[in-house]
Amino acid sequence: MSFEWPRDLFESYQGVVLREGVSLGRLTTIGVGGQAPLFLEPQTLDGARETIATLHDKEIPFRVLGGGSNVLLPDGDLPYAVISFARLARVIRDDGALIAWAGASFPGLVRGAMELGLDGIGGLVGIPGQVGGAVRMNAGGKHGWFWDVIHEVELIRPDGTSFTLARADAHPTYRNGGIGENVALSATLALKPGDKKEIYERMQAILREKHRSQPLTEKSAGCIFKNPKESEHSAGRLIELAGMKGTNIGDAEVSRKHGNFIINRGAARSKDVFELIGLVREAVKSKFDIELELEIDVWRV
Numbered sequence: 001m002s003f004e005w006p007r008d009l010f011e012s013y014q015g016v017v018l019r020e021g022v023s024l025g026r027l028t029t030i031g032v033g034g035q036a037p038l039f040l041e042p043q044t045l046d047g048a049r050e051t052i053a054t055l056h057d058k059e060i061p062f063r064v065l066g067g068g069s070n071v072l073l074p075d076g077d078l079p080y081a082v083i084s085f086a087r088l089a090r091v092i093r094d095d096g097a098l099i100a101w102a103g104a105s106f107p108g109l110v111r112g113a114m115e116l117g118l119d120g121i122g123g124l125v126g127i128p129g130q131v132g133g134a135v136r137m138n139a140g141g142k143h144g145w146f147w148d149v150i151h152e153v154e155l156i157r158p159d160g161t162s163f164t165l166a167r168a169d170a171h172p173t174y175r176n177g178g179i180g181e182n183v184a185l186s187a188t189l190a191l192k193p194g195d196k197k198e199i200y201e202r203m204q205a206i207l208r209e210k211h212r213s214q215p216l217t218e219k220s221a222g223c224i225f226k227n228p229k230e231s232e233h234s235a236g237r238l239i240e241l242a243g244m245k246g247t248n249i250g251d252a253e254v255s256r257k258h259g260n261f262i263i264n265r266g267a268a269r270s271k272d273v274f275e276l277i278g279l280v281r282e283a284v285k286s287k288f289d290i291e292l293e294l295e296i297d298v299w300r301v
């Protein structure tokens, strides 16, 4: 599939860095994925709006890549432009509030809040990615959810215009921030003053527990499936009971440590991971009659 764009697309605009043929695998935590024909990195918040508005006006298809920790990208040449907010990585303190731009590191935000003695997101330690993805996915787990501490977010519509969404008007649920087709640009957090040492110690305890139960030192995209509502068991437990731990296709392997993780042993391709996801779903379906739903974002060609 070919992908074309006008060569003078951002010629007179300084707010975005444009590169061609960028390999995306190394920008994801599982380490698989092909090339973006056009890779755009806005350098300012206005640049982000302008980038999306321009692509919209020229009818150029695009996707936004966050921290790459919860996505499975296709192999080969992608038929759309890819935008990264990695250059929009600021976190600004504004009295009691923190304003985090979409490209800020999520672990960096959690750690930074602790350093400032701000409580409320320490329970989200160990979650990878960027702030934008955490807004979209309502990152979290048993120790809390990102949207619990969000006061408001700034979102860009697909046409490049932006607006503020207050927490009271948002309806985040499990693994879904509810922002729809809009793109997160920044999040303003409401955090409470706390004791730095206590926050730090709690974070350490959570990290130790995560290391015990999850393959954090392997390349992976985190949990692949949502925990199903219709079962008392987690997806990881169901996958273990279906006997799928350790099953592999090429270098893609169902983790022996946690059944809901697929790890890349080195040279896995997207195709391998995708086929393995299919095998796992079939095994759980045939043993428990449960259709596991994807938790990761799978980009199609």
Ligand code: EPU
Pocket: 140, 141, 142, 143, 213, 221, 222, 223, 224, 225, 226, 227, 234, 235, 236, 237, 240, 257, 258, 259, 260, 295
């Ligand atoms: N379990 C097994 N076998 C396994 C994996 C888990 O028996 O292979 C059992 C555990 O022993 C436990 C239960 O299943 O009794 C739940 O497991 P765990 O505590 O690991 O939590 P989870 O439900 O599998 C969820 C999130 C994780 C998050 C953890 C901790 C989802 C899909 N996953 O996992 O999120 O880190 O809670 O808060 O909601 C992610 O989204 O990428 C992710 C890793």
